[in-house]
Amino acid sequence: MTLHLYNTLSRDKEEFVPVDPDRVTMYVCGPTVYSYAHIGNARPAVVFDVLVRLLRHLWPNVVYARNITDIDDKINAAAQEQGVEIGVITEKFEKIYLADMAAIGVTGPDIDPHATDHIPEMIAMMEKLIAEGHAYAAEGHVVFDVPSFPEYGGLSRRDQDELLAGARVDVAPYKKNASDFVLWKPSTPDLPGWGSPWGRGRPGWHLECSCMIEKHLGRTIDIHGGGIDLVFPHHENEIAQSTCAHGGDTFVRYWLHNGFVNVDKEKMSKSIGNVLLVHELLKQAPGEAIRLALLSAHYRQPLDWTDDGLAQAVKMLDRLYGALRTLSDVDADPSAEPDEAFLRALGDDLNTPQALAALFELARQANTAEDPADKARVKSALLKSANLMGLLTQDPEDWFAGDDEDGDGPDADEIEHLIQARKDARGAKDFAEADRIRDDLAAQGITLEDGADGTKWRRG
RNA sequence: GGCCCGGUGGGAGAGAGGCUAUCCAGCGGAUUGCAAAUCCGUCUACACCAGUUCGAAUCUGGUCCGGGCCUCCA
Numbered sequence: 001m002t003l004h005l006y007n008t009l010s011r012d013k014e015e016f017v018p019v020d021p022d023r024v025t026m027y028v029c030g031p032t033v034y035s036y037a038h039i040g041n042a043r044p045a046v047v048f049d050v051l052v053r054l055l056r057h058l059w060p061n062v063v064y065a066r067n068i069t070d071i072d073d074k075i076n077a078a079a080q081e082q083g084v085e086i087g088v089i090t091e092k093f094e095k096i097y098l099a100d101m102a103a104i105g106v107t108g109p110d111i112d113p114h115a116t117d118h119i120p121e122m123i124a125m126m127e128k129l130i131a132e133g134h135a136y137a138a139e140g141h142v143v144f145d146v147p148s149f150p151e152y153g154g155l156s157r158r159d160q161d162e163l164l165a166g167a168r169v170d171v172a173p174y175k176k177n178a179s180d181f182v183l184w185k186p187s188t189p190d191l192p193g194w195g196s197p198w199g200r201g202r203p204g205w206h207l208e209c210s211c212m213i214e215k216h217l218g219r220t221i222d223i224h225g226g227g228i229d230l231v232f233p234h235h236e237n238e239i240a241q242s243t244c245a246h247g248g249d250t251f252v253r254y255w256l257h258n259g260f261v262n263v264d265k266e267k268m269s270k271s272i273g274n275v276l277l278v279h280e281l282l283k284q285a286p287g288e289a290i291r292l293a294l295l296s297a298h299y300r301q302p303l304d305w306t307d308d309g310l311a312q313a314v315k316m317l318d319r320l321y322g323a324l325r326t327l328s329d330v331d332a333d334p335s336a337e338p339d340e341a342f343l344r345a346l347g348d349d350l351n352t353p354q355a356l357a358a359l360f361e362l363a364r365q366a367n368t369a370e371d372p373a374d375k376a377r378v379k380s381a382l383l384k385s386a387n388l389m390g391l392l393t394q395d396p397e398d399w400f401a402g403d404d405e406d407g408d409g410p411d412a413d414e415i416e417h418l419i420q421a422r423k424d425a426r427g428a429k430d431f432a433e434a435d436r437i438r439d440d441l442a443a444q445g446i447t448l449e450d451g452a453d454g455t456k457w458r459r460g
Numbered sequence: 461g462g463c464c465c466g467g468u469g470g471g472a473g474a475g476a477g478g479c480u481a482u483c484c485a486g487c488g489g490a491u492u493g494c495a496a497a498u499c500c501g502u503c504u505a506c507a508c509c510a511g512u513u514c515g516a517a518u519c520u521g522g523u524c525c526g527g528g529c530c531u532c533c534a
Contacts, residue, residue: 011464029534040534074532157463158530181531205532227534228465237531259465260528267528296483297473302466302527312472312484319483322497345474353474357482367498431493438495449497456497 003058003347005223006300008231008255009155013349016254018222024055024062025217027252029209029226029234030112032069033093034078036277037100039294039305040227040261040268046291046390047258047299047350048225049106053388054346057338065216066109067209068094071116071202076191086192100278103287104294105390111216115208119194121215122207125245126183127197134244137198138174140186146179149240155255156232181237183207206237213251214242224252228259228300259302261294276305286403289313291390295352314460316356317399320386323363325396325456327379330372336380338388352389359386402459409444409459419448419455 003016018024028048031041048066055062070090079086098108126142129135134148146152146160153160160179171178182204187193193200213221219242226235235255242251260267263274281290284307293313297303339362345354362382369375386392401412410418418437425433438448441457449456 031534038534042534044534072532156529159462179531229529229533232463232529233531234533258534260534262527265527269533300465301473304472306472308484309472316483318497326498351474353472353482357474360482364499426493429493435494442496447496450492450495451497458497 001058001343001347003054004349005254005256006349008257009252014254016222018059019220019253021059022061024059024223025221026052026055026062026064026223026225027209027213027217027221028064028066028109028224029230030066030068030109031094031097032072032074033090033097034072034075035093036279037097038268039263039276039278039281039290041097042101042104042106042278042290043261043294043299043303044225044227044258045101045106046104046294048256050295050346050352050389051223051225051256051350052109053390054350057343057388063111063217064109065111065113065212067212068112068114069205069208070094070114071192072205080190096279100282103282104278104291105288105393106291107390113212113216115203115212118208118211118215119196119203121211122184122203123196125207125211125214125241128245129183129241132244134240135183136176138176140199140201141174141182142184142198143175143180144183144237144240146177146181146240149244151243152179152240153236155236155239158232158236181206181233183241206234207241209234209238210241210245210251213238214245219246220250221252223254223256225256225258228257231255231257258299259297261303261305263305265304281310283405285310285314286317286399288391288393288399289317292316292356295389296356298353299350316360317391318458320359320363320382320392321396321399323366324379324382324392325400326451327366327369327375327382328396329453330376330379332383333376333380336377336384338385339381342381342385342388346388355385355389359391400456400458404459410441410446415441415446415457419457422448423455 004013005016006013026048028044031037052062052064071086075086075089078089082089126135129144130137130142133145135142135144184196184198184201184203186199186201191202193202224235239251243249262268263276266272266274268275278290289310290313293305293310294303296309296313339358341361342355342358345351345358348354359382362378362385365378366375366382369378383392404411418441422434422437425437441448445459447458449458
């Protein structure tokens with residue numbers, strides 16, 4: 001199969017051809033760790049997790065890096081507010097981020113570079129940019145000279161003259177041009193700082209990605225991903241820094257950007273108070289359902305997050321796991337290939353909704369198959385395909401057993417015991433007693449399903 | 461203002477010049493002691509107006525509406 005990806009650079013779907021098929025490289029802008037991850041942070045993590053799984057299916061060696069931004073003004077503010085070192089904040093929230101992402105099926109990247117571990121690389125890149133006339137030092141700052149890079153604005157299709165003329169923010173006095181951006185800024189004694197040729201200071205936001213990509217992945221990488229809001233200025237600035245530091249070498253070949261998550265049709269914002277934390281959502285639904293809800297729309301489309309959408313994702317998983325459950329009498333072939341239609345959908349710019357449709361077609365086949373060989377084939381394809389999206393990763397019985405959150409519901413043994421009692425009652429044609437047992441269980445959130453091979457149950 | 465996206469059935473959401481997307485919900489049937497699950501069938505669609513075409517939800521132009529970015533942002 002061929003993989004086609006929508007490249008923000010060309011605003012077109014292109015066939016993905018890695019520069020080196022033996023080492024496919026991908027970098028994704030990760031979190032700034034100063035608070036809990038919200039559902040909008042989770043989207044790129046999940047989307048690019050699916051992409052890296054697909055890449056690994058197609059190529060033998062994929063190197064995936066996702067950074068941790070651990071120095072930033074918001075982090076500094078949080079640290080000052082709480083009267084602690086920034087490391088206290090960043091270590092805490094990095095752990096939480098990783099745990100929350102793991103809960104929604106996001107496996108860690110191969111490399112997770114931290115900004116503060118790359119200060120020497122940043123200084124080296126700034127020295128090089130200054131030496132080549134692409135940056136200048138002024139008042140303790142190091143500033144990128146945007147007009148020195150004529151292609152600036154190419155990714156976001158912005159006209160440099162307009163950028164120069166139309167800056168809506170007051171232009172800092174140390175900048176030569178309104179569109180210039182800061183690579184390094186001076187720190188006051190109460191702020192974190194590192195020694196540099198320009199005095200004690202700290203990095204601006206954009207430089208870390210350029211340096212970490214160069215160090216860990218190389219001068220030219222295949223894929224760079226992130227949220228669509230990063231196109232300008234963040235990725236535009238990365239292109240400027242890296243291209244100028246590398247004598248004009250191509251920096252990134254395919255730029256991928258995911259759409260925003262809105263909440264009930266509104267943009268998430270602290271002022272509206274509608275910021276949904278993954279941490280909180282995990283109390284509302286299983287992580288796998290959150291993952292599926294994020295994948296139920298195409299990654300480039302805006303996604304409107306609603307309680308109803310999450311509830312629907314749970315039902316979709318009920319259906320898929322239900323199909324898997326009917327196939328519990330056959331074994332899946334671990335060496336099987338994913339379903340063809342499913343792969344084709346993912347290969348078409350990660351069309352996850354269409355890939356899900358292929359999964360549901362397999363589920364229908366699972367529910368109608370009778371021949372054991374057929375069942376085994378369907379089960380293998382369903383599992384292989386779904387796993388490629390990070391779905392159907394648990395045993396169906398565990399999915400249906402659910403979480404007895406309050407701990408006041410009946411446990412599996414009790415349920416099995418009652419099912420046996422009901423079976424006895426049914427055998428004696430005492431349907432009143434059988435129905436009483438079933439109704440009792442239903443009142444405790446347990447649904448029974450009678451099948452040819454006995455009675456199954458599920459919570460919820 | 462500049463640049464860029466969208467408007468699909470009751471809801472979510474793909475697709476795309478002629479062929480059932482899919483899921484949830486509804487309705488009818490099968491199955492079931494009755495249910496649940498499942499299967500089969502089925503009703504509401506492609507914002508509006510022109511144009512191109514044998515044929516347009518899909519292409520072109522325009523109109524209306526909504527959203528994003530324009531140096532905090534995933």
